[in-house]
Amino acid sequence: MTYIISICSGKGGTAKTTSAINLGMALKELGKDITILDANLTAPNLGLNLGFSKIPITLNDVLKGRNHITEAVYVHSSGIKIVPGSIAIKDLSDIYPEALKAAFMDLKKNSELIIVDNAPGLGREVITSMKNSDEILIVANPDLASATDALRTVKLAQNLKVPVRGIVLTRVGSSKSELSMHEIETIIGKKVISIIPEDESLKVATRQKTSITNLYPKSKSALAYKKLAADILGKKFTEEAVKEKKVHKLFRFLGFRK
Numbered sequence: 270m271t272y273i274i275s276i277c278s279g280k281g282g283t284a285k286t287t288s289a290i291n292l293g294m295a296l297k298e299l300g301k302d303i304t305i306l307d308a309n310l311t312a313p314n315l316g317l318n319l320g321f322s323k324i325p326i327t328l329n330d331v332l333k334g335r336n337h338i339t340e341a342v343y344v345h346s347s348g349i350k351i352v353p354g355s356i357a358i359k360d361l362s363d364i365y366p367e368a369l370k371a372a373f374m375d376l377k378k379n380s381e382l383i384i385v386d387n388a389p390g391l392g393r394e395v396i397t398s399m400k401n402s403d404e405i406l407i408v409a410n411p412d413l414a415s416a417t418d419a420l421r422t423v424k425l426a427q428n429l430k431v432p433v434r435g436i437v438l439t440r441v442g443s444s445k446s447e448l449s450m451h452e453i454e455t456i457i458g459k460k461v462i463s464i465i466p467e468d469e470s471l472k473v474a475t476r477q478k479t480s481i482t483n484l485y486p487k488s489k490s491a492l493a494y495k496k497l498a499a500d501i502l503g504k505k506f507t508e509e510a511v512k513e514k515k516v517h518k519l520f521r522f523l524g525f526r527k
């Protein structure tokens with residue numbers, strides 16, 4: 270059965286796209302078939318962040334009824350599949366967010382695990398996307414605006430009866446005046462299940478059209494995304510497991526292992 274995880278936030282710019290890409294790549298490394306869908310119709314940057322600049326068929330074409338979703342799936346060099354949105358303003362007209370539901374259903378036939386990179390806020394496309402997801406991950410930053418907006422997203426999820434797995438607290442350590450994990454949990458009423466530090470290398474990875482898990486696999490932020498991926502799959506995560514994988518790679522390189 271295909272499983273759909275929606276990545277949501279109240280406030281914009283919290284690191285949803287960054288988390289969708291890095292979590293997606295970490296899940297792929299654990300052997301899952303991953304598709305990331307860009308459901309942020311007004312600011313779609315998933316494709317651009319992964320190096321897809323000229324995209325002939327986008328999610329917008331699917332939502333306009335011009336193409337089938339399978340025609341809007343592109344494969345990144347890492348092996349993850351993405352469904353990008355169109356960056357052209359003209360492609361925003363005649364879009365029916367309700368058509369997202371049909372797109373989800375069709376995509377489910379071709380993927381094991383779908384990650385949805387949502388728009389911020391509580392708009393129509395977010396509601397449609399949430400309603401059709403199996404669970405929600407909230408991405409928040411340790412500041413009051415981000416936490417209170419995240420709370421509204423959690424309330425919406427509760428109204429829609431979609432389970433919230435927890436909070437991915439990102440960009441931690443960027444400011445002396447930031448809220449503590451405990452304060453965030455108290456405001457939002459959900460557990461922080463992952464802490465991603467403020468890490469300039471994430472921007473470097475984006476510039477190189479890849480993930481931090483790929484570029485600097487042993488960095489704190491890469492390990493945090495890998496741990497989150499392992500937790501989601503119910504697998505045990507240890508840094509030894511990462512090291513062991515490197516040893517396997519070396520053995521493979523030397524021809525001792527397939």
Ligand code: ADP
Nearest residue numbers: 281282283284285286287440466467468471472
């Ligand atoms: P959203 O999709 O929620 O709008 P993005 O994923 O596009 O947010 O991230 C917004 C900005 O924050 C981007 O420039 C991204 O590179 C940066 N960013 C994300 N996570 C981190 C982090 N842990 N440390 C430093 N910068 C980050």
Ligand code: MG
Nearest residue numbers: 285286309314
């Ligand atoms: Mg985004």
